[in-house]
Amino acid sequence: MKQNFSSAMIVYANNYQFAKNEILTHEHVQSRMLLWCKSGNGNVEIDKRRFQLSKGEFLFLPWNRKIKYIPSTKDPFLVAGIHVIPEYVKKQPIHFNVAHSKQESKVRAAYVIDKLIPELDGIPVGNFNLSKKLEYLSEYIILTFQKSSPVETEMRLLGNLILNDLIQYFSEPDKKSSLVSIELGRILQFIHDHFKQPISLIDLEEFSNLSSGGICGLFKRHLNTTPCQKIAEIKMEKAKEFLTAGRFSVAEIGQKVGIDDPYYFSKKFKKVCGVSPLEYRRQSSFL
Known part of the structure; x- marks a missing residue:
């Protein structure tokens, strides 16, 4: 059930390499x-808690x-961020930027307000490979x-929209475990990054350091599918994108997806x- 955040507002959104x-x-x-994280990798320290971020992984950060x-130092990350004020009082001065000091915060304290959101308490960790809908909205x-x-x-x-989509994401039982989200998300990212090549269960084992049984269990419990079926999907x-572009033959598109x-x-496509x-x-x- 959607919650009413009609007073919420995006005050800043950008990419940074x-x-x-x-x-x-x-x-x-x-x-x-x-x-x-959109590419590369690195660490983010939030109130003395450290999180590693790789492509596709996200955090929702506290007030x-x-x-x-x-x-x-080898592959610095490109990150993206969306700053949300849960309650930006209406008919007040609008600042499309973020207060980064206590002095700035005091000036805006009467109309730039946090709100208790139990589903987003703490520092939730997620992966866009488990919700393309959330990724597309964030990029938009x-x-x-x-x-x-x-x-x-x-x-506004x-x-x-973004607060409700985040609540929906973290309200699903399979997203509550950050460990599951990270492991499964990284495997899915590996498949996305290597779709041009043949990918086997052995490749997923070598990448993730999990057993074949562990990988199959993750996919079954949290995606209700098998690794092979997900790889095919x-x-x-990707093949649909090439077909829509119209520049390649069916044989060429097959080669492009391994x-x-x-x-x-x-x-396989028809199946x-x-x-x-x-x-x-x-x-x-x-069109």
Whole structure:
């Protein structure tokens, strides 16, 4: 059931690419923040708790936090963040930025207010590979905020949406365990990153350091599918993108998703998607 956050508002949203050895600290941040890693990796220290962030992983951060960003020296992370005020009192001065000091916070304290959200208590950890819907909304918010001067009504609507989507994500039983979220999310990210290659269960074992039984159990319990079925689904979703683009033959698309035999690719596509590759292309061509 959706909650009413009609007074919530997005006050800032951006991407930031860290350089090697660039460490950034903010002592007192007055917002709730959805923070995620888009590429590379590194660590984030929140109120003396340290979290490792890799591609696809996200944190939802508490109000009045101290935060320290520590990028990897080999592959510094590109991070994205959405700052949400749970209750931004209406008909008050609008600041599309975030208070990063106690002095700034005092000035805005009467109308920039935190709100108790039990489902988002603490520092929840998630992975966008377990919810593409949440990822697409988050990316849309970044684009909308950055494209032009933010509009209050739009930022309030998006603030309401993102808080409700986060609550929905963390209300699902399989998302409550951060360990499960991290392990499964990283395996799914590996599949997304290597869709152009044949991927076997052995590859997933070697990547994750989990047994085949452990991997199959994760997929069954939390996605109600098998690793092989999920690999096929991800490959066929990529194949749909190539088919819609219209520039490649069916055989070429099969090769692009790691299936060299065009007959087997067509058979697998129809099994997963319900229609043949050519029929899917015909259905998608009417724009």
